[in-house]
Amino acid sequence: MKFLYLDCETTGLDPNIHGVIQVACIVTEGETIKKAKELDRLNMFFNPKFIGCKIDKEALESNGRTKKEIKKFPKNSFKKLIKFLGEYVDPYDKEDKFIVVGQNVKFDVEFLHGWAKRENFDYMGSFVDWRVIDTLVIARLQQALGYIDPPNFQLGTLCMEYGIDEPDHDAMTDIIATKKLLKRMLK
Numbered sequence: 001m002k003f004l005y006l007d008c009e010t011t012g013l014d015p016n017i018h019g020v021i022q023v024a025c026i027v028t029e030g031e032t033i034k035k036a037k038e039l040d041r042l043n044m045f046f047n048p049k050f051i052g053c054k055i056d057k058e059a060l061e062s063n064g065r066t067k068k069e070i071k072k073f074p075k076n077s078f079k080k081l082i083k084f085l086g087e088y089v090d091p092y093d094k095e096d097k098f099i100v101v102g103q104n105v106k107f108d109v110e111f112l113h114g115w116a117k118r119e120n121f122d123y124m125g126s127f128v129d130w131r132v133i134d135t136l137v138i139a140r141l142q143q144a145l146g147y148i149d150p151p152n153f154q155l156g157t158l159c160m161e162y163g164i165d166e167p168d169h170d171a172m173t174d175i176i177a178t179k180k181l182l183k184r185m186l187k
Helices: 057-063 067-071 077-086 105-118 135-144 155-161 171-185
Strands: 002-010 020-029 037-045 098-102 128-134
Touching: 002 057, 002 105, 002 171, 020 077, 020 105, 020 171, 037 077, 037 171, 098 105, 098 171, 105 128, 128 135, 135 155, 135 171, 155 171
Parallel strands: 002 098, 098 128
Antiparallel strands: 002 020, 020 037
16 A cells, blocks of 8 residues: 655645645555555645745734745646656556655645646545545544543644654644654554
């Protein structure tokens, strides 16, 4: 099985009008998620403004970026992402796809598909499975079973609940923390 730990930093909350400014991926492979070994990482930045994406002030405050900084990010990162994914998945093999893993990962997957759509790339589903592993869903289940009772389900809060250093809201540090969080949740 191939797993893609994924986190995106974005310019807002709507994948139809906002864009990805940072994407971080960790690729693992193994019989199970517990036995999967890390193969590679990708951490890249992107300037979505050139394709007309809206940038919300609140999103910039959340991810600690400025419009000036984003303007300096590369404009052609999408092709680099697809090339990276293609090194581990054969897009022509229906059975060879990544299972995406993350915290509230539906958000990230929706942005990945929105980014692909703006790039006129109709084949993101050839790389990523629609089924995901989400630490947010696992945390809610663990709360329902009485194992944890966090005040909220934000990544930083869940990390503290499990004794993991709180990430700093950078896509790569967030995905590293999510990977550690999942490992602790599965014990």
